[in-house]
Amino acid sequence: MTRSNWEVVIGLETHAQLKTNSKIFSGASIAFGAEPNVQACPVDLALPGTLPVLNQEAVNHAIRFGLAIGSKIAPISVFARKNYFYPDLPKGYQISQFELPVVVGGRIAIEVDGVKKEIQLTRAHLEEDAGKSLHDDFVGLHGEKSSGIDLNRAGTPLLEIVTDPVMRSAAEAVAYAKELHSLVMWIGICDGNMQEGSFRCDANVSVRPIGQQEFGTRCEIKNLNSFKFLEEAIQYEVQRQIELIEDGGVVKQETRLYDPDRQETRSMRSKEDAQDYRYFPDPDLLPLHITQDMIATIQASMPALPSILRNTWQTEYGLSDYDASLLTQSKSTADYFVELLTLIKEDLVKPAVNLMSGDLASALNRDGIEAAQSPLRPSHLAQILLRIQDGTISNKIAKDIFATLWERGTSGALADQGVVDALIEEKGLKQISDVGAIEKIIDQVLLDNPKSVEEYRSGKEKAFNSLVGQIMKASKGKANPSQVNQVLKEKLSN
Amino acid sequence: MSWHEKSLTELSSALSAKEISSVELTQFFLGRIAKFKGLNAYLDVQEEFSLRDALVADQKIARGEAGPLTGIPVAHKDVFVTKDWKSTAASKMLESYLSPYDARVVELLGGSGAGMVCLGKTNMDEFAMGSSNENSAYGPALNPWNTNYVSGGSSGGSAVAVAAGLTPIATGTDTGGSIRQPAAFCGITGIKPTYGSVSRYGMIAYASSLDQAGPMGKSAKDCALILNAISGHDPRDSTSLRKDAIDYQALLGKPWSNGSLPLQGLRIGVPEEYFAQGLQEEVREAVQAALKKFEELGATCISVSLPKTKLSIPVYYVLAPAEASSNLSRYDGVRYGYRAKEYKDLNQMYERSRSEGFGAEVKRRILIGSYVLSQGYYDAYYLQAQKIRRIIAEDFQTAFTQCDVLMGPVAPQVAWKVGEKSKDPVEMYLEDIYTLSPNLAGLPAMSIPCGMSQQGLPIGLQVIGNYFSEAKMLQVADQFQQNSSWHLLAPSSAGAQI
Numbered sequence: 001m002t003r004s005n006w007e008v009v010i011g012l013e014t015h016a017q018l019k020t021n022s023k024i025f026s027g028a029s030i031a032f033g034a035e036p037n038v039q040a041c042p043v044d045l046a047l048p049g050t051l052p053v054l055n056q057e058a059v060n061h062a063i064r065f066g067l068a069i070g071s072k073i074a075p076i077s078v079f080a081r082k083n084y085f086y087p088d089l090p091k092g093y094q095i096s097q098f099e100l101p102v103v104v105g106g107r108i109a110i111e112v113d114g115v116k117k118e119i120q121l122t123r124a125h126l127e128e129d130a131g132k133s134l135h136d137d138f139v140g141l142h143g144e145k146s147s148g149i150d151l152n153r154a155g156t157p158l159l160e161i162v163t164d165p166v167m168r169s170a171a172e173a174v175a176y177a178k179e180l181h182s183l184v185m186w187i188g189i190c191d192g193n194m195q196e197g198s199f200r201c202d203a204n205v206s207v208r209p210i211g212q213q214e215f216g217t218r219c220e221i222k223n224l225n226s227f228k229f230l231e232e233a234i235q236y237e238v239q240r241q242i243e244l245i246e247d248g249g250v251v252k253q254e255t256r257l258y259d260p261d262r263q264e265t266r267s268m269r270s271k272e273d274a275q276d277y278r279y280f281p282d283p284d285l286l287p288l289h290i291t292q293d294m295i296a297t298i299q300a301s302m303p304a305l306p307s308i309l310r311n312t313w314q315t316e317y318g319l320s321d322y323d324a325s326l327l328t329q330s331k332s333t334a335d336y337f338v339e340l341l342t343l344i345k346e347d348l349v350k351p352a353v354n355l356m357s358g359d360l361a362s363a364l365n366r367d368g369i370e371a372a373q374s375p376l377r378p379s380h381l382a383q384i385l386l387r388i389q390d391g392t393i394s395n396k397i398a399k400d401i402f403a404t405l406w407e408r409g410t411s412g413a414l415a416d417q418g419v420v421d422a423l424i425e426e427k428g429l430k431q432i433s434d435v436g437a438i439e440k441i442i443d444q445v446l447l448d449n450p451k452s453v454e455e456y457r458s459g460k461e462k463a464f465n466s467l468v469g470q471i472m473k474a475s476k477g478k479a480n481p482s483q484v485n486q487v488l489k490e491k492l493s494n
Numbered sequence: 495m496s497w498h499e500k501s502l503t504e505l506s507s508a509l510s511a512k513e514i515s516s517v518e519l520t521q522f523f524l525g526r527i528a529k530f531k532g533l534n535a536y537l538d539v540q541e542e543f544s545l546r547d548a549l550v551a552d553q554k555i556a557r558g559e560a561g562p563l564t565g566i567p568v569a570h571k572d573v574f575v576t577k578d579w580k581s582t583a584a585s586k587m588l589e590s591y592l593s594p595y596d597a598r599v600v601e602l603l604g605g606s607g608a609g610m611v612c613l614g615k616t617n618m619d620e621f622a623m624g625s626s627n628e629n630s631a632y633g634p635a636l637n638p639w640n641t642n643y644v645s646g647g648s649s650g651g652s653a654v655a656v657a658a659g660l661t662p663i664a665t666g667t668d669t670g671g672s673i674r675q676p677a678a679f680c681g682i683t684g685i686k687p688t689y690g691s692v693s694r695y696g697m698i699a700y701a702s703s704l705d706q707a708g709p710m711g712k713s714a715k716d717c718a719l720i721l722n723a724i725s726g727h728d729p730r731d732s733t734s735l736r737k738d739a740i741d742y743q744a745l746l747g748k749p750w751s752n753g754s755l756p757l758q759g760l761r762i763g764v765p766e767e768y769f770a771q772g773l774q775e776e777v778r779e780a781v782q783a784a785l786k787k788f789e790e791l792g793a794t795c796i797s798v799s800l801p802k803t804k805l806s807i808p809v810y811y812v813l814a815p816a817e818a819s820s821n822l823s824r825y826d827g828v829r830y831g832y833r834a835k836e837y838k839d840l841n842q843m844y845e846r847s848r849s850e851g852f853g854a855e856v857k858r859r860i861l862i863g864s865y866v867l868s869q870g871y872y873d874a875y876y877l878q879a880q881k882i883r884r885i886i887a888e889d890f891q892t893a894f895t896q897c898d899v900l901m902g903p904v905a906p907q908v909a910w911k912v913g914e915k916s917k918d919p920v921e922m923y924l925e926d927i928y929t930l931s932p933n934l935a936g937l938p939a940m941s942i943p944c945g946m947s948q949q950g951l952p953i954g955l956q957v958i959g960n961y962f963s964e965a966k967m968l969q970v971a972d973q974f975q976q977n978s979s980w981h982l983l984a985p986s987s988a989g990a991q992i
Contacts, residue, residue, distance in 0.1 A: 042594060042595060045829055045830075046824040046829070047575075047593065047594070047595075047830070048575055048581065048583070048588065048591070048593065048698045048699075048824075049574075049575040049581075049593065049597055049694075049695065049696040049697055049698050049699070050695070050696075051694060051695055051730060051731050051732065052732065053729065053730060053731075053732055054732065081820050083819075083820050083823060083867070085823065085826060085844055087826075087828050087840065090824060090828075090829060091823060091824050092820070092822075092823020092824050092826060093820050093823055149828065149829075276868050276869045278819075278820070278864060278867035278868060278869075278872075279867075279872075280816060280817075280820070280867050280872070280876060283701075283702035283703035283733075283817055284699075284702050284732060284733065285732050285733075286732055286733065
């Protein structure tokens with residue numbers, strides 16, 4: 001058999017670190033990058049007598065997520081203890097949700113090579129993160145190099161988001177992960193920082209002969225913290241399983257780790273070594289009750305979702321698929337566009353989109369910032385667009401103005417009103433639309449370029465463009481291009 | 495009357511009348527603690543910290559800022575964590591453990607709260623697991639009525655300290671009888687309030703859904719005073735009740751109704767299962783005599799049934815160990831507490847630290863708990879036990895449709911000899927038969943002295959009330975104590991050989 005005879009089955013479990021001020025069961029900070037163990041309070045250290053208290057903001061984030069993907073929000077969910085020993089797990093158990101999770105079901109739409117598909121979610125549940133074992137860069141109490149435990153991360157709120165085994169290729173898995181990634185950032189529940197581990201995936205992968213109903217034996221690849229690794233790991237794993245079966249072997253259910261350097265997955269522990277976690281409801285925490293009122297309050301504060309915005313913009317302003325997707329790539333960009341829309345008339349929407357997808361997008365990209373941090377606010381873009389429309393400046397001058405304002409705005413906030421007009425004035429960039437002045441420039445250019453005039457008259461159209469170029473250059477780019485065209489044509493036909 | 499025989503109200507009056515200072519009173523009790531060290535009631539005493547707190551209390555009294563408990567000494571069961579005294583839970587695992595914070599109960603009674611003076615930490619069964627205090631890693635607290643006998647457990651040290659006059663009052667915790675049974679064995683009064691009344695923050699957990707703190711003192715009145723100070727909502731304990739404060743003293747001294755007798759109209763339910771086979775004759779007689787006394791005071795006794803009483807033992811010994819096995823996982827030798835001296839690898843460090851750090855009974859319960867939570871056994875044991883737990887709670891509600899309070903013995907027997915039952919854990923578990931079900935139902939329950947055995951060992955009467963009926967229970971108990979003298983007997987007057 002060859003690869004084309006096999007069907008790939010993938011389910012993803014994603015841990016999204018929730019954006020809260022404090023940990024899920026204690027008041028300690030969850031900011032990234034602090035010195036080891038300075039953000040661990042008695043509850044996080046599991047000192048005798050300490051008790052967990054649920055952070056309501058984490059619950060609200062879970063509700064937000066459920067609402068965004070059309071899930072059922074469980075009216076009662078239960079925190080359970082997952083018991084196992086590990087040095088970075090201070091209590092000897094992780095507080096998680098087992099039988100009754102807070103979010104049930106839901107769907108996320110993806111598109112791969114133009115084919116649309118809905119990924120069905122199984123559940124999403126709240127849990128706490130463990131600490132970290134440090135082996136290379138930890139310094140002991142007496143300054144010695146040592147292995148150590150950093151409990152800053154212990155108790156960080158996580159939402160574990162689980163799909164049904166419905167993805168059929170690495171590309172689908174990556175598309176889903178990217179869509180989920182942008183969604184959790186969009187609704188403000190996760191910062192999405194994959195390098196810092198705020199968003200990481202476990203992939204359950206199996207293969208079966210096409211047409212077979214039952215699933216093959218799956219392997220779980222843990223802790224994939226980039227889309228690239230996710231894709232590579234799945235591809236390697238699929239290939240490994242197919243080759244193994246085709247060579248007469250059997251896939252063993254196990255947990256595997258992906259080694260990005262060697263681009264391969266390696267066995268971490270087999271099912272036989274799997275621990276019995278002895279789950280039971282945590283007696284320190286009451287069942288979590290979520291009322292319809294709580295859900296309604298959160299629903300009212302939810303931002304419009306990207307899919308809704310795309311539809312609206314496409315029907316109302318006739319934006320292309322491409323433009324609509326570009327503008328909804330991040331919530332920051334969409335918010336920026338929404339604000340800009342309030343400042344301009346409908347006939348400027350298209351030019352506005354072009355300005356955003358052109359100059360603004362490349363400047364943001366170059367400086368590595370979000371639209372929300374752009375030194376040029378929507379009000380500045382609106383001013384530029386207006387001055388192009390009323391003929392004060394050309395598109396080319398607009399680019400210069402954008403660049404100058406970007407530079408100035410980066411070193412100090414720009415005033416909101418009149419900045420663009422002031423700059424036009426200051427640099428004398430106002431477009432020359434006075435016919436007399438334009439004629440004067442054209443006359444001089446025609447006088448200086450008799451050869452081009454001759455060529456044009458003998459039928460070479462190209463010569464016309466060259467003359468326009470000379471005229472624009474002579475006017476330092478300020479001549480109104482359409483007037484230049486018109487007057488030049490008149491003069492040459494005389 | 496010596497200072498150690500006085501009630502909290504009498505001590506408070508003496509302090510405000512400047513008959514004695516808090517420092518002097520503290521010194522007096524520290525002196526008795528030293529003198530009766532052989533009882534092994536205390537695990538940690540730090541005179542300088544006690545005297546420091548007493549001095550602060552005296553200044554408050556001098557400034558006229560004293561409350562009803564300011565300057566009165568108190569002893570805390572070693573299950574409550576404290577900043578100034580070691581917090582060991584009577585385990586080798588926490589032999590030298592000092593907490594960076596005070597338990598909520600300690601805070602509420604101490605300098606920042608009621609202004610009481612802590613005398614030290616009292617002995618107990620390791621991690622509150624036991625009924626005789628013999629499971630302490632530091633040796634048992636001995637019964638002051640006869641030191642050959644056990645004090646009861648797990649709050650044995652607190653019971654001994656109160657009974658022997660080594661503190662005016664003490665705190666305890668009760669998971670399956672740990673306040674009531676030692677109170678009964680030592681002849682004092684103790685109450686476990688409704689689950690959730692007192693914050694568990696800073697209480698070293700044994701079985702979280704059953705653990706509840708309460709006072710152990712010389713009378714219902716003294717207990718009411720302390721209960722007022724320690725109960726109330728604590729945002730750091732999610733199981734603590736959000737409820738308006740109850741005044742536990744409100745009904746003290748008041749008649750039950752406006753009849754001619756003080757308890758006229760009180761309906762006492764007497765569960766037939768509490769007088770079944772296995773109840774020692776002397777205990778039965780003493781309890782029945784007490785019930786008779788209540789009838790003389792105007793109460794009516796009604797026979798009721800709590801049919802699942804027998805099942806409370808297996809149910810408790812599934813659920814409590816299950817929670818304990820998880821609660822005690824944090825003692826792994828990694829961050830604090832005992833760590834084995836030698837180990838090859840991580841697993842061996844865990845194994846040796848926990849094998850050497852925990853005592854036999856704790857290990858037994860961790861094993862039972864791990865077993866009943868295991869895959870394949872969870873449904874048959876843990877879930878089944880939870881179901882019966884709910885039925886037990888319903889049985890109580892049925893009984894309370896017929897009566898105001900329930901009464902019966904605290905334990906089937908009086909205190910036994912040290913070592914007598916320590917070889918057979920199941921025999922010891924059976925001793926908890928009357929005390930377990932109120933914990934499983936979350937109900938308040940108390941123990942008051944109601945008699946003496948022929949050998950001169952105290953007998954306790956158990957009063958079980960419905961949720962939040964502590965004020966009524968204390969009212970009933972106080973009426974009994976106003977009209978009897980069992981609670982006034984003290985080991986010294988009974989000629990104990992300390």
